[in-house]
Amino acid sequence: MNSMNPSLSNENVQRDTAEPVPVDAREQPAESVIEYGKTVGTPFSDKPKFSLRDVEVYYGDSPAIKGISLDIAKNEVIAFIGPSGCGKSTFLRCLNRMNDSIDICRVKGQLELDGQDLYDPKRDVVELRARVGMVFQKPNPFPKSIYDNVAYGPRIHGLANRKSELDDIVENSLRKAGLWNEVKDRLDAPATGMSGGQQQRLCIARTIAVSPEVVLMDEPCSALDPIATARVEELIAELSESYTIIIVTHSMQQAARVSDRTAYFHLGHLVEVNETNKVFTTPEHELTESYITGRFG
Ligand SMILES: Nc1ncnc2c1ncn2[C@@H]1O[C@H](COP(=O)(O)OP(=O)(O)O)[C@@H](O)[C@H]1O
Numbered sequence: 001m002n003s004m005n006p007s008l009s010n011e012n013v014q015r016d017t018a019e020p021v022p023v024d025a026r027e028q029p030a031e032s033v034i035e036y037g038k039t040v041g042t043p044f045s046d047k048p049k050f051s052l053r054d055v056e057v058y059y060g061d062s063p064a065i066k067g068i069s070l071d072i073a074k075n076e077v078i079a080f081i082g083p084s085g086c087g088k089s090t091f092l093r094c095l096n097r098m099n100d101s102i103d104i105c106r107v108k109g110q111l112e113l114d115g116q117d118l119y120d121p122k123r124d125v126v127e128l129r130a131r132v133g134m135v136f137q138k139p140n141p142f143p144k145s146i147y148d149n150v151a152y153g154p155r156i157h158g159l160a161n162r163k164s165e166l167d168d169i170v171e172n173s174l175r176k177a178g179l180w181n182e183v184k185d186r187l188d189a190p191a192t193g194m195s196g197g198q199q200q201r202l203c204i205a206r207t208i209a210v211s212p213e214v215v216l217m218d219e220p221c222s223a224l225d226p227i228a229t230a231r232v233e234e235l236i237a238e239l240s241e242s243y244t245i246i247i248v249t250h251s252m253q254q255a256a257r258v259s260d261r262t263a264y265f266h267l268g269h270l271v272e273v274n275e276t277n278k279v280f281t282t283p284e285h286e287l288t289e290s291y292i293t294g295r296f297g
């Protein structure tokens, strides 16, 4: 499944700025229009990679995710959108247990990856994070060479027995990340000397070097310029042939360009999940419509 939704012109998803919006209308609507635990649209799948039911996440006593049920299908690209603070990153981090490292964070509900409990205390979290890799908003290469950044994961997971095998993994990962031609003559150079866009593609190469099944991306382009953003979006389209990709984005245009389905979050609820084209042309829920037409955000 790999649709770039060419039918979607930018007009469909651009905020309507022609009419001045009254300031009050920019405030987020209250929760009263949301039914707890109920998501409109098509949140479930026949072939789930992730099956997530009644997920609640708390920071101390404050709820951040309020009864979300969702399936994420194998090899789909799903975009998470919604106003800042609505829980997109929190929900994303549940999927490879990155929330485990936040002391006050508690996750409840049934979360399964390929039918197996994600939160089984016996589960090896290091192995989980190799299967479900993550790319962050700000590129975060290690202060090492380009080669060593990509070789890092395969080394700690013992994926190569010989130097030549490691070389092959590094080359293939850099090729898949569309970076090989740009860096093949300077693999020993420090990664921190690369441009922001190259660093982000390096972080993607580092993630895919351990052959993950899923790649989580939390606003991967928000620190990049438009050209670097376009490169990363092309890359997402290519990677979607082999991986399940879950991308948080604050850009509705980006969601429209890269994803098969879009999930709209609001105040910790999952309000609507539908095919991306539908979300941006004929959303089912009034809150989704208000958000995509720019009435609040
Ligand atoms: N580490 C944390 N400690 C306490 N509260 C947090 C933490 N991270 C996020 N939150 C709270 O959880 C809610 C959801 O945040 P977040 O998942 O970051 O939203 P989004 O990614 O949609 O902007 C917000 O109210 C935020 O303040």
Ligand SMILES: [Mg+2]
Pocket: 088, 089, 090, 248
């Ligand atoms: Mg976030």
